[in-house]
Amino acid sequence: MRTARIRNDREQCFFHVVNRVSGMPGYLPFGEVEKEKLFTLFEKLQRFYTVELMSVVVMSNHFHAVCCTSPELPDTETVKANYRAFHGSKRAEPDWENPEIVRQYAERMRDVSSMMKDAQELFTNWFNRRWKRRGRLWADRFKSVVLEGNNAVWECVKYIEMNPVRAGLVEDPADYRFCSWGRYAGGGKHPFREAFQAHVGRAVADRLPEQSFRAVADQFLGELARVAAAERGETAEDISQAKEQAKRGVPFRTTITRRMRYWSDGAIIGSRAFVERFGQEVFGQERMRKKRFERHDASGLVSFRQLRRADL
Numbered sequence: 001m002r003t004a005r006i007r008n009d010r011e012q013c014f015f016h017v018v019n020r021v022s023g024m025p026g027y028l029p030f031g032e033v034e035k036e037k038l039f040t041l042f043e044k045l046q047r048f049y050t051v052e053l054m055s056v057v058v059m060s061n062h063f064h065a066v067c068c069t070s071p072e073l074p075d076t077e078t079v080k081a082n083y084r085a086f087h088g089s090k091r092a093e094p095d096w097e098n099p100e101i102v103r104q105y106a107e108r109m110r111d112v113s114s115m116m117k118d119a120q121e122l123f124t125n126w127f128n129r130r131w132k133r134r135g136r137l138w139a140d141r142f143k144s145v146v147l148e149g150n151n152a153v154w155e156c157v158k159y160i161e162m163n164p165v166r167a168g169l170v171e172d173p174a175d176y177r178f179c180s181w182g183r184y185a186g187g188g189k190h191p192f193r194e195a196f197q198a199h200v201g202r203a204v205a206d207r208l209p210e211q212s213f214r215a216v217a218d219q220f221l222g223e224l225a226r227v228a229a230a231e232r233g234e235t236a237e238d239i240s241q242a243k244e245q246a247k248r249g250v251p252f253r254t255t256i257t258r259r260m261r262y263w264s265d266g267a268i269i270g271s272r273a274f275v276e277r278f279g280q281e282v283f284g285q286e287r288m289r290k291k292r293f294e295r296h297d298a299s300g301l302v303s304f305r306q307l308r309r310a311d312l
Contacts, residue, residue, distance in 0.1 A: 013069045019142035020062035028060035035178040048086035049115045052195040055157040057179040064160040073106040116142045148270020154203035269303045
């Protein structure tokens with residue numbers, strides 16, 4: 001029996017979503033063409049959905065994304081504009097004079113489950129046609145972890161952007177073009193620029209000399225380099241130097257191998273106060289009293305749910 005997905009439509013919600021293809025361990029069906037197709041599909045879906053993506057990473061057999069949903073439904077004009085931006089003039093428009101139809105589209109546009117369903121189904125249809133195959137592609141429905149804003153979002157985006165490095169595909173995430181950071185580093189344009197600046201940048205707003213995308217990006221690059229140097233066991237001086245060099249645009253090299261399973265198998269991640277409050281909203285106070293919390297690394301973040309399965 002499937003459990004209900006954790007969400008709270010009464011407040012802004014941040015999610016880490018992830019899914020893997022079905023098949024035996026070591027099955028890596030996505031080459032460069034497939035990775036490009038899935039990444040650009042996520043970009044295209046931003047025309048329709050008001051769910052804000054801030055980071056996407058496509059690997060050889062799975063993907064990660066960090067996104068944000070709003071408690072407010074889009075208004076009628078936004079619904080109509082998004083529908084036309086996505087479908088163009090090839091499809092007959094719904095009856096916009098019917099308020100129930102408008103409401104249904106508005107609900108769908110802010111729903112992360114609907115967006116992921118569309119992404120996975122559209123990609124599967126394309127993949128099956130390309131390889132002349134039939135049947136399901138994904139091992140299961142996607143997993144989602146609720147994140148507290150600010151620090152939890154910052155840490156999670158940093159974690160998923162390092163996936164290509166942990167997999168041994170590149171030494172610097174800037175060299176991997178099927179992730180948001182690689183797109184930005186390679187072309188100078190972040191595919192989810194506004195959401196990245198607004199939501200990822202919120203965690204470091206008090207440290208920025210100016211409230212700009214470039215200032216947030218420089219802080220983020222410095223953090224990637226700092227984590228890489230720290231996990232290599234370098235001295236505090238070397239770690240500080242790596243961070244400053246990265247912020248000035250000097251490439252860094254890393255051999256990160258440590259995986260943190262709670263980003264995929266946790267249920268809610270943030271400060272203990274956030275996890276308790278959000279859990280009570282979703283599950284009720286009595287049930288949350290029985291939940292066990294786990295503290296993770298030096299960031300001060302906690303999660304609840306026992307971690308039993310290997311991460312993606």
